[in-house]
Amino acid sequence: MRPRDGDVHALAHRALRARGVPAAVNERLAAGVEAKALMRRIMAEGGFATVLRKGDEERGSLLLVIAEKGRHFTCLERQLQVSGAYEWSETGPGSESEMAEISQFLEKKRRNDPDLWLIELDIANGKRFVAEMTEFP
Numbered sequence: 312m313r314p315r316d317g318d319v320h321a322l323a324h325r326a327l328r329a330r331g332v333p334a335a336v337n338e339r340l341a342a343g344v345e346a347k348a349l350m351r352r353i354m355a356e357g358g359f360a361t362v363l364r365k366g367d368e369e370r371g372s373l374l375l376v377i378a379e380k381g382r383h384f385t386c387l388e389r390q391l392q393v394s395g396a397y398e399w400s401e402t403g404p405g406s407e408s409e410m411a412e413i414s415q416f417l418e419k420k421r422r423n424d425p426d427l428w429l430i431e432l433d434i435a436n437g438k439r440f441v442a443e444m445t446e447f448p
Contacts, residue, residue, distance in 0.1 A: 339397060341368060341369050341370075342366060342367060342368060342369065342370060342371035342372070342373060342426075342428055343368035343369070343371070343428075345373060345389075346362065346373060346428050346430055349373075349375070349430065349432070350362075350430065350432075353432045353433075353434055356434065356435075357435065358432060358433055358434035358435065359431075359432070359433040359434075360430065360431070360432050360433075361430070361431050362428065362429070362430055363376065363417075363429035363430065363431050364421060364427065364428065364429040365428060366424075366425075366426045366427045366428035366429075367426035370426060371426040371427060371428050372388070372389060372390075372424055372426060372427050372428065373388070373389045373427075373428045373430065374386060374387070374388045374402075374417075374420055374427055374428065374429050374430070375387040375388070375399075375430050375431075375432055375444075376413075376417070376429065376430065376431045376432070377432050377434065377437050377440065377441065378431065378432065378433040378434070378437070379406075379433070379434060379435070379436070379437035379438075380433070380435065381433060382406070383404070383406060383408060383410075383413055384406050384437035384438075384441075385401050385403070385405060385406060385437065385441060386401065386402050386403035386404070386416070387399050387400065387401060387402070387441060387444055387445070388400060388402045388403075398445070399444040399445050400445060401441065401445065403416045403417075403420075404416055417429060
């Protein structure tokens, strides 16, 4: 007997998908796995990566605090688009911002999303990294 698409237990099966739920929602990489992969990538390229706040392993959202040679550059956040796909976009204070403004922004994000992962990445070429992350979903 095959479960119908509308049945709750049908969502547990990878081969079956509920009607109206985009494929990207069901096939999203777990937040913990993506966070660890990003950190390994940065460290392999000679940068520094650390978790400032650990969120939900499966469904947490990710916020990257990008620094370039020790100075704040920008923040990237993985956001759900209307199409159902997740894409990275720049958010929050820019490179000319004061530490107090950056801290307030991060604190507000933490309060609003208890599942949020905050990851700091210190890399040599922040502009290139941001372009790579935002250009290709």
